[in-house]
Each structure stands twice: as structure tokens, then as C-alpha cells.
Amino acid sequence: MSVLLQASGLCQQYTTGKTLFKHPTVVRAVDSIDLEIREGEIAGIVGESGSGKSTLGRMLLGIEPPYRGELTWRGAPMPAPGTPEWRRLRREMQLIFQDPLAALDRRMTIADQIGEPLEIHGLVPREAIRNRVSELMGKVGLRPDQAGRYPHELSGGQRQRVVIARALAMAPKFLVCDEPVSALDVSIQAQVVNLLYDLKLEEGLTMVFISHDLKVVRNLCDRVVVMYLGRIVEEGPADEIFANPRHPYTQALVSSVPSAGRGHAKRILLQGEPPNPASRPSGCAFHPRCHLADAACKAEAPALIRDSHRLAACLKLRAAPNQDQVREIHA
Numbered sequence: 650m651s652v653l654l655q656a657s658g659l660c661q662q663y664t665t666g667k668t669l670f671k672h673p674t675v676v677r678a679v680d681s682i683d684l685e686i687r688e689g690e691i692a693g694i695v696g697e698s699g700s701g702k703s704t705l706g707r708m709l710l711g712i713e714p715p716y717r718g719e720l721t722w723r724g725a726p727m728p729a730p731g732t733p734e735w736r737r738l739r740r741e742m743q744l745i746f747q748d749p750l751a752a753l754d755r756r757m758t759i760a761d762q763i764g765e766p767l768e769i770h771g772l773v774p775r776e777a778i779r780n781r782v783s784e785l786m787g788k789v790g791l792r793p794d795q796a797g798r799y800p801h802e803l804s805g806g807q808r809q810r811v812v813i814a815r816a817l818a819m820a821p822k823f824l825v826c827d828e829p830v831s832a833l834d835v836s837i838q839a840q841v842v843n844l845l846y847d848l849k850l851e852e853g854l855t856m857v858f859i860s861h862d863l864k865v866v867r868n869l870c871d872r873v874v875v876m877y878l879g880r881i882v883e884e885g886p887a888d889e890i891f892a893n894p895r896h897p898y899t900q901a902l903v904s905s906v907p908s909a910g911r912g913h914a915k916r917i918l919l920q921g922e923p924p925n926p927a928s929r930p931s932g933c934a935f936h937p938r939c940h941l942a943d944a945a946c947k948a949e950a951p952a953l954i955r956d957s958h959r960l961a962a963c964l965k966l967r968a969a970p971n972q973d974q975v976r977e978i979h980a
């Protein structure tokens with residue numbers, strides 16, 4: 650699979666909380682991320698709240714310029730924002746996020762909203778817009794009689810379909826879906842997830858799928874990237890990550906997902922406070938919550954080490970690369 654998008658050393662930081670009496674706090678939301686997104690894949694990004702998933706997603710789309718680091722698209726540097734090449738590329742990359750109502754205009758019918766990008770960008774002749782809108786509505790499973798409805802007259806799942814149809818109108822190559830189904834009922838979630846999967850197969854779309862829901866990630870994604878406090882701690886093919894997580898953090902996340910036939914595996918509860926990017930622990934940022942941590946983990950930040958097609962950042966793995974040994978410690 651060829652590489653569509655490549656991030657090298659991506660960093661993002663925000664300065665917050667500056668008042669007359671208080672020094673500003675610098676939050677490193679994304680910290681030295683190297684990541685490849687390959688053509689035609691769905692890459693899942695998981696991690697607790699505040700781990701930098703949405704920030705990374707926005708940066709991959711070029712919506713937010715990196716504080717440091719570089720992005721290439723099909724091997725060439727991302728064009729500078731505002732240039733014609735950048736505008737053309739932006740059409741190929743679309744964002745779908747959690748709240749479809751916020752993404753839609755309440756005063757426009759859904760057919761007009763799906764047709765709007767076609768009109769603005771002159772993507773099809775004016776007289777062909779209506780047909781293309783019907784086609785897009787069919788593709789996302791909206792009925793023709795719903796064309797004249799307004800967003801508030803639709804269910805959450807139907808609204809998300811409208812957002813997806815509007816994104817598809819631009820004939821994108823790459824979608825970042827940031828918690829696209831977390832506001833939906835479980836049954837509707839499955840329909841929207843199936844729709845995204847069909848789009849990958851039928852349209853050859855490449856996607857980054859950001860989610861808290863590991864069950865959905867396991868079913869949908871080809872590859873999984875696990876983030877902790879702005880960094881990647883583990884990455885690999887989804888089936889392998891779920892069958893044999895290596896990083897203790899991933900092991901804890903995965904242990905909370907029931908799997909068919911065996912229910913919950915021995916559940917590993919995460920101890921301590923959820924991560925706070927404003928006060929990053931020394932050494933391995935996960936060490937205060939890790940049952941394997943020792944003095945070395947407090948002192949030394951682990952590098953992300955590659956082992957064939959998998960990556961993990963844990964000093965304990967370096968000491969004991971045999972996974973069975975790590976598993977024994979858990980038993």
C-alpha cells in the first residue's frame with residue numbers, strides 16, 4: 650500500500666490560563682508524532698480523553714498548522730495554507746466529527762446542503778447537481794423523500810449521513826472521522842460504521858477513525874494507533890493489537906473490551922488519575938499508572954521501538970521482548 654500522508658515529528662502546543670496573576674501553562678497536546686497513513690486503509694486512533702487525538706486529526710488535515718514537524722501528501726510537502734494547491738488538496742480531505750447538527754445549517758434543506766459544495770466548487774454542471782445529490786443521498790442511505798427536510802427534522806444518525814454525503818460531494822480521498830458515531834444510539838452507530846466501511850471499499854477512501862469505542866475500532870480499522878499524553882505508545886495491525894497488546898496501557902484498554910465467546914478477559918483496571926497534559930510525568934508518562942513501572946521508567950522516556958510491523962514504547966518490553974513474559978506478569 651502506498652503512503653498517502655506522512656507526518657514526521659509533529660508537535661502541537663497550546664498556551665492557556667494566562668491571567669494578570671498567573672503564568673501561562675504550556676500544554677503539549679501532540680508530541681513528536683511520526684505516522685504514516687497508507688492509501689485505502691482505515692487507521693484507528695485511540696486513547697483517553699485529552700491524549701491529543703482530535704488535535705492530531707486536525708493537524709493531519711492541515712486545518713491546524715503544526716507547532717513543529719512536517720506533513721507530506723503523496724510524498725510532496727503539504728502546500729502552504731491559502732494557496733490554490735492547498736485549496737484543491739483541502740477538497741480531497743474532509744473532516745466528519747461527533748456533532749452533525751453543528752456541522753449543518755439549520756435553515757437549509759438537506760438536499761441544498763449536500764449540493765452546496767458541488768455548486769461552490771463547480772464540481773458538476775449546474776443542471777446535474779440535482780441528480781448528483783440524489784445519487785449521494787442514495788449512497789449514504791437517505792431516502793429521496795427526505796431531500797426537502799431540515800436538519801432538525803431528522804434523527805441523529807440521518808444527520809450524520811447528511812454530513813457524510815456532503816463530505817462525499819467533494820469526491821474526497823481522505824476522511825478524518827473524529828468520534829463520528831459516539832453521539833448516536835448503538836443500533837444507529839452500527840449502521841453509520843457499516844456505511845463508512847462500505848465507502849472505504851466502494852470509493853477506495855482512506856480514513857483516520859478517532860474513537861473511544863474500542864469495539865468499533867476493532868471491527869472497522871485495519872491498523873490501530875494508541876496515544877497517551879500526546880505520544881504514540883503502540884501501533885500495529887488491529888487484529889494483532891487486540892489479540893496481543895504489548896504496551897501495558899494498551900493491555901488495560903483492550904482488557905475492557907469483551908470479545909465474542911470469552912466475555913471480558915482478565916480486566917486490568919487503570920490506576921490513578923487520567924493524564925493531564927499540563928503536568929507530564931517524568932520518564933515514561935504512563936509510569937504513575939503502570940503496575941510494571943520501576944525506577945527506570947520514572948527516569949527514562951521509552952522510545953517507540955519497531956518490531957517487524959509493530960511499534961511499542963515501553964522499557965519493560967525492551968527488557969523482555971517475549972510477550973509471554975509480559976503476559977505472565979499480568980496473570
Ligand SMILES: Nc1ncnc2c1ncn2[C@@H]1O[C@H](COP(=O)(O)OP(=O)(O)OP(=O)(O)O)[C@@H](O)[C@H]1O
Nearest residue numbers: 663665676678697698699700701702703704705926
Ligand atoms: N485550542 C486549544 N487550546 C488550548 N488547549 C487545547 C486546545 N485544543 C486542545 N487542547 C488541549 O490539548 C489536549 C489534547 O486535546 P484533544 O482535544 O486533542 O484530545 P482528545 O484526545 O481528542 O480528547 P477527547 O477524547 O476528549 O476528544 C487537551 O489537554 C486539551 O485541553
Ligand SMILES: [Mg+2]
Nearest residue numbers: 702703704827
Ligand atoms: Mg477529541
